[in-house]
Amino acid sequence: MSEVGIKEIAARANVSTATVSYVLNGTRNVKLNTRERVLRVIEELNYRPNNAAQSLKRKRTNTIGVIAEDVTVFNVPEIIDGINDCADKMDMHILLTNLRLDKRIGRNFDQTDRYRHFADNAVSELLSKQVEGIVYIGVHPRDLTGLIDTLGKPIVYAYCYTQSEISIQYHDEQASYEAMAYLVKKGHKRIGIISGTMDSIPSRLRFNGYYKAVTEFELPFDPQLIKMGNWEAESGYWLTKELMELDERPTAILAMNDVMAVGVMRAASEMNVQIPRDLSVMGFDNREFSDYLIPRITTMDLPLHEIGYQAMDSLALMIKGEQAVRKPMPECKLIERDSVASPRLR
Amino acid sequence: MSEVGIKEIAARANVSTATVSYVLNGTRNVKLNTRERVLRVIEELNYRPNNAAQSLKRKRTNTIGVIAEDVTVFNVPEIIDGINDCADKMDMHILLTNLRLDKRIGRNFDQTDRYRHFADNAVSELLSKQVEGIVYIGVHPRDLTGLIDTLGKPIVYAYCYTQSEISIQYHDEQASYEAMAYLVKKGHKRIGIISGTMDSIPSRLRFNGYYKAVTEFELPFDPQLIKMGNWEAESGYWLTKELMELDERPTAILAMNDVMAVGVMRAASEMNVQIPRDLSVMGFDNREFSDYLIPRITTMDLPLHEIGYQAMDSLALMIKGEQAVRKPMPECKLIERDSVASPRLR
DNA sequence: CTGTTAGCGCCTTCAG
């Protein structure tokens, strides 16, 4: 710990500790002369107030806890960045806990029991560290109601859902609707869709968007065009093969994530189907790699930064005891690249 | 702050605060009976010791600060994860500061002045929070000597170099040597190399590895095979075109990062050069996208987790006042995929 | 404008 304290400063500057505190915090006017003297000593000794003592006294830490299910999962860093962006502005600090769920239990999110104790521990330690609130960042959008109990401390969930607390999410349904609208605008009518696992919230929501578009734009509704994938490239690959074997092929495929879109591309390349000339493809998530594929794929960008920012913003409000105002749900943005073209007339 | 303190517990359990403290910390034997009584009250009131008070008293926080130049840059999360992995084991907590350099100043790392104050502030606040040490995570390997002053507190740099303190890096030279050795083993002799900007340490180190391989394996040394890129895909693209216009084409290209390897692939696809049949390509970094390209590209994986782990480990030693032992430098691992084949005989 | 002082919640020595 830094050895020098307020007392030492006071002694050296020939003032009382109170005065030092006042110049430090600007809580009261101090004669220019003395102030400068104090400041000089502070400078000389490289003094920095002991935050632990301050917190103890002030009963405020200006610190929030962030629990990330896994910082190495693609969506998390950008959300943290958003939290940070906002926290910086309100002079809040971040105590980060990384649950390392991906490494510890893989993708078995349904088995809550396998990670509840990790979360509980994290909360407990954060609470002990006197955080004023918590942001919980999930790695996959799902319902987390009842996962943790913060004993009344404010908490905001980011990138996941909960029924009892506040959670910040992006507008999944709107996103897939927008993707479809774009495809339609390009002239597509027969549009295949490769979904994620159907027990997941994003899959359902994105499907809603798809369905809404099918209805509104009066597209042919053909169940054969709807394929259930599992988020992995493999499934994109096989389902594309199925789609292309249909009597009436789709002219475009919307994959519910970029990874499956890669599967689509692999299948296409194998079948000598050229993208986007013979088949248009859209992904979802705007993963980094989507910009490096050949062709670069058109996809929906997730408003991750905004999710983090809003989460922090709402949390700050709650900490201040104000009612968190419901802001409009952050929306995805279509990133137009090279994997979509107008269908060729045959 | 949690309202209930040790005093309340003591009162309710009909013991002194000292006793509560003893059962909490196991600092002394307490009669089973009383212990259980105390524990019960603690449980009932959901009591958690106030860490600020503990720290103040104990003069230990069990917390280290992590300063990340930018958490959204690809290498950083995995390093944080490594730090975490190690910190967990020693029951240390992490106070994360995200400098957000990429968003704030882009890639202008040479202009130290533009971000020194961010770093200084971060250190200052961390010090005030009584961290016992600091890990600084750079976003690009470079010499950071003199960037910050921690006033004697232990600091370890990860993923960057420094002359005055301890820094953890991976073995860049060995990595590119190994990449070359692999290419040679596959039968390549004329191997083109596309470097990063030549004022960067990794470029120089990776070039050393290349050169060492050229010498040891007695490959034809042809300056025309050496191209200076700038880490971006564009440069990979143009330099590949140059390489392929040579009278004697290379049969393989080693790009000093995966991004430039994408440029190589774009150029190849445009020139109807098939990878890996007509040209082998290797990347560097094992970026996520390298596994999604078609073909999936062979690349060198960076030991990011290990770097973080070692950094934390060394820091812990320094905090304990022990001399940090120099461990062997973490090494890259070759990830064999589909972009390298043996050259065809003509 | 400045100083004195009582705690914040906890740990720990000393005394029983």
Add this chain to the structure above:
DNA sequence: CTGAAGGCGCTAACAG
């Protein structure tokens, strides 16, 4: 085996 009490470094009355 248990309790009383001082003090960690700082803030904020209260008093001058």
